[in-house]
Every structure is written in structure tokens, then in C-alpha cells.
Amino acid sequence: MGNWKLFEGIKTKHGHGKLTIAGTTASEFGNEEYEGDWNEDKMHGFGTYKFTSGAIYTGMWEKGLMSGQGFMQFADGTKYEGHWGNNMMNGEGNYTDPDGKEWHGIFIDGCFDSKI
Numbered sequence: 001m002g003n004w005k006l007f008e009g010i011k012t013k014h015g016h017g018k019l020t021i022a023g024t025t026a027s028e029f030g031n032e033e034y035e036g037d038w039n040e041d042k043m044h045g046f047g048t049y050k051f052t053s054g055a056i057y058t059g060m061w062e063k064g065l066m067s068g069q070g071f072m073q074f075a076d077g078t079k080y081e082g083h084w085g086n087n088m089m090n091g092e093g094n095y096t097d098p099d100g101k102e103w104h105g106i107f108i109d110g111c112f113d114s115k116i
Helices: none
Strands: 002-007 010-021 032-039 042-050 056-062 065-073 079-085 088-096 102-108
Antiparallel strands (some): 002 010, 010 032, 056 065, 065 079, 079 088, 088 102
16 A cells, blocks of 8 residues: 556556565564555665564665664564664664663674774
């Protein structure tokens, strides 16, 4: 459900919309769902994605990838708020593990590097 545009003669998702993708029967969380901005059939701009794992990402997208500022709440209670690049924690951010321990610093390709 959402906006569409003809791009090179092909109907593409463009503007704001919502897409639901059927999950597997093995998943306790059911479907995956994205609601947000689209550009030429790719998630682009601000949006929220709910994964079958139970994780929820809210933030910026670029050409179908989590990129820019965003917040991810994982099913186990882990949280990350900060910069994303290429679908990974990439740049400055705050990570909180399920026990409440926090890391503030730089993340490179999904791994904590620190500010030092």
C-alpha cells in the first residue's frame, strides 16, 4: 500500500508506503514489514522495518540499506542508537546489551572500536 511511479516504463514503489513480506512458519514473530519512504523501488529516506527475528529498526535508509542515523531494538533487549552504514553499525553510537551495560563510541563494520 503506498505511492507508485513509472520508472523507465516499470511501475516502482516511490514516495511513502508500507510493504508486508510473509515470514516463515519457523518464525515466532511472523511477517516482516517496512513502512516509510521509497525511491525507485528501494527503501530510501526515513522508515521502520520489523524483522521476523523480532528486531525493529527505525531510521534512515539509502538505496535499500540502513544508512545514516537510526535506532535498532533487538528481540533480546539489545539496543543500538547511532550511525549506520551498509546495514551495519558504522560510526558514532550507543550500544546497550541485554544486561544494561552501555558502550559509547565508534563502531566499524558492526564492531565496537571505542573513541580512543
